[in-house]
Amino acid sequence: MKKVLFSAIAALLLFSCQNDQSESADSNLSAVAAHRGCASQEVLAAQLKADPTLAIRMNEIEAFTAKNLLTGRLVNGVIEIPVVVNVLYRTTAENISNTQIQSQIDVLNKDFNATNPDFANVPALFSGVKANVGIRFVLDQVIRKSTTKSSWGYNDAMKKVAQGGLAPTSPTTKLNMWSAVIGSGILGYAQFPGGAAATDGVVIDPKYFGLSGSANAPFNLGRTGTHEVGHWLNLRHIWGDATCGSDLVSDTPTHNEENYGAPAYPHYSTCSGTPVEMTMNYMDYVNDNAMYMFTNGQKSRIAAIFATGGPRAAFGI
Structure with missing residues (x-):
């Protein structure tokens, strides 16, 4: 397992070295993605470029997170997070049902409380670090809006009324989720803690929102929501978005890069020490x-943002 140095200098390097990336539009918006595509890192890079003060705020969050991890000031019990779902639709299929929306909430509750049936499949190698994060999600309201847009991209247009979208509702005390066609092969993306309240939340393409049906396999079990909410809770991609990079968590193995499909276990990294990758x-x-x-280290990282003075402290401890 790798060691992570949580210091202001390390955080500054992390947030000052992001590269602005772009993707071309997907010409076939109706096709189901062959690989998972998450644009959270690309969105972060664009936000850092547009707002130099964001890097300062996120560096402060990293320093705060490190302090809370080291002193053990973590969340006690279960945090309850109200969820507002904003549905932007052009077609009947995009106007996802309340049942599908609730299925996503149910998946989040299982995955963040280790009651998902496949949690029992965690290999023995990782049994000592597997975690019950202890967060409960409650559907607060669903807001719907018809649109003529066939896709929204990932520049936060769906969150802006002036661009035909829906603004977030009480973003400091509620998790806002948008169901909107993103395009470019992107399943979803999230804003990390520290970003502007006006764009805070998670976006998921309706094809991958909750239990969306076998036609959208292999991304039809609501785990896009789990992944993106993980980002909203300050978790990084496990490979650190760099070859043998760091996700700032001490109990996750170093990965070469992202993994796709359903890798056979054990899947070894070629990074230092050739650890078995935690592909699950x-x-x-x-x-x-x-x-x-999730791991205990990821749980601790999440818990720190809810502590007094943390970026999501308004949700309460």
Whole structure:
């Protein structure tokens, strides 16, 4: 397992070295993605470029997180998070049902409380670090809006009324989720803690929102929501978005890069020490049926943002 140095200098390097990335539009918006695509890191890079003060705020969050991890000031019990779902639709299929929306809430509750049936599949090697994060999600309201847009991209247009979208509702005390066609092969994306309240939340394409049906396999089990909410809770991709990079968590193995599909266990890294990769972690890129665990280190990192003075402290301890 790798060691992570949580210091202001390390955090500054992390947030000052992001590269702005872009993707071309997907010409076939109706096709189901062949691989998981999460644009959270690309969105972060664009936000850092547009707002130099964001890097400062996120560096402060990293320093705060490190302090809370070291002193053990963590969340006690279960945090309850109200969820507002904003549905932007052009077609009947995009106007996802309340049942489908509730199925996503149910998946989040299982995955963040280790009651998902496949949690039992965690290999013995990782049994000592597998975690019950202890967060409860409650559907607060559903807001719907018809649109003429066939896709929204990942520049936060769906969150802006002036661009035809829906603004977030009480983003400091509620998790806002948008169901909107993103395009470019992107299943979803999230804003990390520290970003502007006006764009805070998680976006998921309606094809991958909750239990969306076998036609959308292998991303039809609601794990896109789990992955993106993980980002909203300050978790990084497990490979650190760099070859043999760091996700700032001490008990996850170093990965070469993202994994796709359903890798056979054990899957070895060629990074230092050739560790077995934790491909079943929710923060990798594997298929929905191949991801089923968080770690204690990830739980501690999440808990720190809810502590007094943390970026999501308004949700309460």
